[in-house]
Amino acid sequence: MEPMDLFGLQALLICALIFVPLEHILALRTQQKILRKGLGTDVIYAVVNGAFLKICLVLIAAAAMSASAILVPQRITVTVSSQATWLQVMEIIVLADIGVYASHRAFHAIPALWRFHAIHHGVEELDWMVAFRAHPVDQIVTKAVSLLPVFFLGFSSKAIAVYFIIATGHALLLHANVRMKFGPLKWLIATPQFHHWHHADQRDAYDKNFASHLAVIDALFGTFHVPGSKMPEKYGVDEPIPADYIGQHGYPFVRGG
Numbered sequence: 699m700e701p702m703d704l705f706g707l708q709a710l711l712i713c714a715l716i717f718v719p720l721e722h723i724l725a726l727r728t729q730q731k732i733l734r735k736g737l738g739t740d741v742i743y744a745v746v747n748g749a750f751l752k753i754c755l756v757l758i759a760a761a762a763m764s765a766s767a768i769l770v771p772q773r774i775t776v777t778v779s780s781q782a783t784w785l786q787v788m789e790i791i792v793l794a795d796i797g798v799y800a801s802h803r804a805f806h807a808i809p810a811l812w813r814f815h816a817i818h819h820g821v822e823e824l825d826w827m828v829a830f831r832a833h834p835v836d837q838i839v840t841k842a843v844s845l846l847p848v849f850f851l852g853f854s855s856k857a858i859a860v861y862f863i864i865a866t867g868h869a870l871l872l873h874a875n876v877r878m879k880f881g882p883l884k885w886l887i888a889t890p891q892f893h894h895w896h897h898a899d900q901r902d903a904y905d906k907n908f909a910s911h912l913a914v915i916d917a918l919f920g921t922f923h924v925p926g927s928k929m930p931e932k933y934g935v936d937e938p939i940p941a942d943y944i945g946q947h948g949y950p951f952v953r954g955g
Contacts, residue, residue, distance in 0.1 A: 705745050706745065706752075713826065726929060727875055730875055739942065739943050747837070755841060758845060762846050774852065786853050786857035787860050787861050789853070790858065791912070794847075798840060798908070799916070803905075805840075810950075811836075811839075813950035817833045817939060820935055820946070826870040833946070833950060872888055879927075886912065892924050893907060894929055895929075896908070898931075899933055902925075906923035
């Protein structure tokens with residue numbers, strides 16, 4: 699893996715060329731600046747933590763596939779990997795998002811875990827770059843819970859690669875400063891409105907909308923919250939999250955926050 703690929707600088711530039719104009723054309727909050735407060739911190743997250751996460755994903759995949767070779771009959775992994783790529787991708791989306799939902803809900807429900815996840819919720823202005831701001835513990839646990847079954851069952855590398863492209867683009871869109879209408883599809887797939895409400899610092903929106911791709915999962919478990927066409931009035935958390943990159947990484951370990 700080349701350094702440029704490890705740090706994802708080319709991919710980050712491509713994403714910027716897509717989402718900066720998109721946020722201008724479909725702006726939800728027209729007064730929000732591109733160079734908003736905390737953007738520099740999120741760039742560090744995208745580059746440094748992004749590289750670290752890639753290394754961890756390689757290790758997670760290696761561990762899962764090694765265990766799979768021992769525990770899963772070959773006929774199962776062969777059957778899974780021989781399916782059409784598009785079907786594998788759909789199955790990965792469902793399987794991974796069930797894991798994301800469970801992990802995400804746990805990070806909200808368990809106080810010790812919330813301190814890690816609060817870093818992601820500490821942003822008061824949402825845009826596409828906010829998707830990168832997450833504590834490494836939060837990222838690694840969530841990725842492990844959601845992707846271990848995927849690697850374990852033997853999905854093809856092509857299908858997994860396509861899934862990662864879709865998952866990354868979707869995550870950036872969910873956090874983007876955009877207003878988009880999805881009609882009745884809002885009950886099926888996660889939309890920017892759906893995820894903005896997850897970030898809302900409003901009592902009626904607390905602990906809602908945990909899925910990353912399929913809003914129907916939240917609908918099934920009673921945690922779906924998309925009130926008409928309304929958007930949140932404010933984002934963030936009421937606790938004092940450090941503004942700097944180092945402080946945010948240490949925050950979960952400091953007694954009393």
